[in-house]
Amino acid sequence: MDALGLVNAAFDLVVIVLLPAVALGAVMSADLFKAIILFITLGLLLALTWVRLAAPDVALAEAAIGSGLMGALLLSARERLARTRPGRDRRTSHYPRWMTHPPPRRSHRAVSPWAASGLVLIAVAGLTAAVVTLPHEAAGLAPEVARQTPQRDLANQVTFVLLDARGYDTLLEIGVLLLAVAAVWSLGEAPEPPQNAAGPMLQGFVGTVGPIMVLVAGYLLWAGTDAPGGAFQAGVMLGALGVLLSLAGRHPLARLPGWALRLAVVSGPMLFLAVGVTMIGLGRHFLEYPQAHAKALILLIEATAMISIGVILVSLYAGGRPLSDESGTRKGRL
Amino acid sequence: MIALAVAVSCPIWAIVVPLVGAALTMLWPRRATFVGAAATLTTLAVVTALTARIAQTGVQRYAVGGWGAPLGIDLYADGLSAILLAITAAVAAGVSLYGLRYFRAVSVLAYFWTLWLFVWAALNALFLSGDIFNLYVTLELVGLSAVALVALAGGGAALTGALRYLLVSLVGSASYLLGVALLYGQYAVLDIASLGAQVQPDTVTWVAMAAMFAGLMLKTALFPLHFWLPAAHGAAPAPVSAVLSGLVVKASFYILVRLWLQLFPIAVPAPGQLLGALGAAAILWGSIQALRQERLKMLLAYSTVAQIGYLFLVFPLADTVAAQTAWLGVLMFIASHALAKSALFLCAGNILRYYGHDRVHKLGGAARGEPVTFFALGLAGVSLIGLPPSGGFIAKWLLIEAAMASGQWWWVLVMVTGAFLAATYVFRVLGDGLISGTVSARRQVVAPGMAGAALLLALGATVLGFLAVPMDELRQIGWPLVAVRGGQP
Numbered sequence: 001m002d003a004l005g006l007v008n009a010a011f012d013l014v015v016i017v018l019l020p021a022v023a024l025g026a027v028m029s030a031d032l033f034k035a036i037i038l039f040i041t042l043g044l045l046l047a048l049t050w051v052r053l054a055a056p057d058v059a060l061a062e063a064a065i066g067s068g069l070m071g072a073l074l075l076s077a078r079e080r081l082a083r084t085r086p087g088r089d090r091r092t093s094h095y096p097r098w099m100t101h102p103p104p105r106r107s108h109r110a111v112s113p114w115a116a117s118g119l120v121l122i123a124v125a126g127l128t129a130a131v132v133t134l135p136h137e138a139a140g141l142a143p144e145v146a147r148q149t150p151q152r153d154l155a156n157q158v159t160f161v162l163l164d165a166r167g168y169d170t171l172l173e174i175g176v177l178l179l180a181v182a183a184v185w186s187l188g189e190a191p192e193p194p195q196n197a198a199g200p201m202l203q204g205f206v207g208t209v210g211p212i213m214v215l216v217a218g219y220l221l222w223a224g225t226d227a228p229g230g231a232f233q234a235g236v237m238l239g240a241l242g243v244l245l246s247l248a249g250r251h252p253l254a255r256l257p258g259w260a261l262r263l264a265v266v267s268g269p270m271l272f273l274a275v276g277v278t279m280i281g282l283g284r285h286f287l288e289y290p291q292a293h294a295k296a297l298i299l300l301i302e303a304t305a306m307i308s309i310g311v312i313l314v315s316l317y318a319g320g321r322p323l324s325d326e327s328g329t330r331k332g333r334l
Numbered sequence: 335m336i337a338l339a340v341a342v343s344c345p346i347w348a349i350v351v352p353l354v355g356a357a358l359t360m361l362w363p364r365r366a367t368f369v370g371a372a373a374t375l376t377t378l379a380v381v382t383a384l385t386a387r388i389a390q391t392g393v394q395r396y397a398v399g400g401w402g403a404p405l406g407i408d409l410y411a412d413g414l415s416a417i418l419l420a421i422t423a424a425v426a427a428g429v430s431l432y433g434l435r436y437f438r439a440v441s442v443l444a445y446f447w448t449l450w451l452f453v454w455a456a457l458n459a460l461f462l463s464g465d466i467f468n469l470y471v472t473l474e475l476v477g478l479s480a481v482a483l484v485a486l487a488g489g490g491a492a493l494t495g496a497l498r499y500l501l502v503s504l505v506g507s508a509s510y511l512l513g514v515a516l517l518y519g520q521y522a523v524l525d526i527a528s529l530g531a532q533v534q535p536d537t538v539t540w541v542a543m544a545a546m547f548a549g550l551m552l553k554t555a556l557f558p559l560h561f562w563l564p565a566a567h568g569a570a571p572a573p574v575s576a577v578l579s580g581l582v583v584k585a586s587f588y589i590l591v592r593l594w595l596q597l598f599p600i601a602v603p604a605p606g607q608l609l610g611a612l613g614a615a616a617i618l619w620g621s622i623q624a625l626r627q628e629r630l631k632m633l634l635a636y637s638t639v640a641q642i643g644y645l646f647l648v649f650p651l652a653d654t655v656a657a658q659t660a661w662l663g664v665l666m667f668i669a670s671h672a673l674a675k676s677a678l679f680l681c682a683g684n685i686l687r688y689y690g691h692d693r694v695h696k697l698g699g700a701a702r703g704e705p706v707t708f709f710a711l712g713l714a715g716v717s718l719i720g721l722p723p724s725g726g727f728i729a730k731w732l733l734i735e736a737a738m739a740s741g742q743w744w745w746v747l748v749m750v751t752g753a754f755l756a757a758t759y760v761f762r763v764l765g766d767g768l769i770s771g772t773v774s775a776r777r778q779v780v781a782p783g784m785a786g787a788a789l790l791l792a793l794g795a796t797v798l799g800f801l802a803v804p805m806d807e808l809r810q811i812g813w814p815l816v817a818v819r820g821g822q823p
Contacts, residue, residue, distance in 0.1 A: 141405060182448045187485060289399075
């Protein structure tokens with residue numbers, strides 16, 4: 001027991017030292033590639049931190065989204081920046097010049113570094129003062145959550161809070177994802193994917209790992225009601241598979257007709273809304289599940305949300321509206 | 335029939351209806367105009383029903399998911415919410431009408447409806463939220479959809495403005511969220527009403543308040559945190575600028591008001607005076623910058639910076655004998671600025687369409703070329719300056735009265751100076767238009783719906799001048815802490 005405590009303390013110490021060091025490195029690095037790699041590392045370290053803080057759900061999400069998917073997005077953005085050569089196509093490119101250029105080493109400073117440091121110091125001082133006086137063992141609403149969760153036939157309190165007690169927040173958060181896709185699609189069509197054929201290693205890897213990832217996504221979804229996991233983590237797993245497939249040159253969304261893609265993106269939030277409204281029709285409040293069917297409804301919502309989240313993440317990675325979408329190519333007048 | 339009216343007036347519909355509309359426009363982009371118009375009309379109906387319900391039966395509390403605070407999330411709708419919902423609906427009607435005819439490319443049109451219905455849903459959700467974490471979620475939704483709408487204009491200026499707006503918006507939300515986390519750590523509850531009953535003037539609470547106020551001031555673009563606003567509001571498509579200047583900056587201000595009224599543990603004069611001073615600086619700086627602008631849309635954007643300053647003058651007056659007058663004044667100001675400024679931005683869109691440019695000194699002959707638009711421009715300008723009869727006049731009158739009654743005459747000086755400066759920049763636009771100059775060859779027809787939408791909003795700003803009494807009656811429904819803060823010296 002003592003030995004374990006010692007190991008834990010040493011582990012914490014390493015994380016505490018590494019976290020700010022890696023974060024600083026990511027911010028200060030002049031090399032974009034290095035900064036991205038450090039950012040991915042930071043995400044993994046944060047995930048470990050969440051594990052140590054006994055928040056495995058947050059750790060899963062952080063590792064999958066904060067580190068994995070963000071990393072993929074950043075790397076693909078970097079590649080797109082490199083591909084858009086400066087000066088070329090300036091008339092048709094609707095990106096501002098500084099986005100298509102390699103970032104300048106010394107950019108114009110709008111705020112003096114002294115003022116910025118002063119602001120940061122004030123913020124740190126205030127936060128330190130506040131955190132020091134926070135109650136130490138505050139239980140928050142945890143006891144109440146622990147009391148209510150089993151009554152819903154759920155064992156994972158996080159799922160209970162996210163899908164049941166505060167399902168409305170989650171509905172709006174899924175709305176944020178939908179909004180993100182709408183925003184990216186509104187900016188223009190997806191760039192032509194690079195034609196360089198993926199090596200046999202990647203092809204083989206995707207072939208082997210793909211089915212396993214689908215299985216893991218399904219497991220995360222199913223287990224999410226009772227153990228760490230859930231729609232977000234499962235959706236990200238599907239999204240990661242989509243990104244891998246894209247990298248291997250098999251663009252998973254390119255073959256879908258426009259309407260099917262749009263349906264897949266919208267179905268998660270729409271079903272969530274439909275369940276909520278149905279409850280009103282049954283004389284209950286919006287999203288007030290009946291006791292007997294709460295678990296089934298939550299699983300249904302999560303399953304649809306998982307598919308939407310996965311498709312949305314792959315769409316975001318594609319970086320523009322799909323070429324097959326007729327509404328985008330038909331530039332008629334109203 | 336009555337049962338239907340009661341069912342429709344449930345607060346959740348004001349959020350669900352535009353949200354469903356947004357999702358449907360995304361699913362069915364080629365019918366986006368039809369779906370968008372239908373969603374607009376339905377949302378207008380449910381918001382009207384909800385406002386009427388609040389006016390008749392008082393404060394509404396609705397437990398989403400049936401749990402109720404503290405475990406669940408409550409929607410909370412009092413008179414203050416009702417006023418903001420109604421203002422949003424009024425501006426939304428004008429913007430939707432305008433949006434029917436403004437966009438030409440089918441793809442842009444479809445995304446306009448999706449994003450615009452998202453903003454509307456998020457704004458309604460924000461005004462109805464009774465929970466500080468849920469407020470954060472709605473704030474994020476408002477911010478992200480607003481950013482996407484700015485980028486809809488395409489082109490370098492819009493994308494740069496949008497990206498800067500995105501970064502600012504995220505920093506502002508993160509700062510607010512930090513405050514939420516601290517408050518939850520201290521009080522273990524997120525419901526505003528329960529929090530309000532528990533708050534103590536301790537370190538954690540003050541730091542949390544400082545973080546939340548800083549984030550929201552950044553989002554409201556209070557001087558000197560306004561640096562991002564002109565680029566974003568100036569570069570966005572006209573109906574989007576109308577939504578941003580008219581409504582979106584008011585959303586974060588609304589949260590400031592809620593926090594001030596319901597969560598500030600004790601009345602302390604220093605923060606109020608500081609906010610008032612920043613507001614005064616915003617009025618002077620924004621007005622002077624507006625005077626110096628070449629382009630009409632940039633002029634209007636800087637005018638928004640100035641007009642936001644007036645909103646913050648309520649805080650130094652809020653703990654005095656004149657508190658009630660000051661609060662009514664500021665709500666009147668929010669309403670009149672929302673209507674007048676959105677009308678002005680729609681006018682700017684029409685002028686841009688008509689002339690192909692919006693350079694202020696080259697608008698000669700606009701009065702003859704685009705009479706309806708020009709009339710709307712003049713009418714909205716009257717309200718912006720604060721001349722009678724208009725909502726802007728009543729709003730400034732009430733604020734000046736409150737400042738005098740509480741003995742803080744220096745705010746009166748600022749407000750009068752601001753009105754003079756506003757008159758100068760409004761007449762700078764109107765003057766050139768009235769002179770019968772030569773109209774350049776590149777003229778395009780402005781659809782009647784576009785001119786009509788601007789005129790409707792401008793008329794709304796004028797009619798508002800006669801609605802102070804009903805607005806005060808609505809405001810008093812569930813007005814927070816009337817006995818403690820609002821009144822006796």
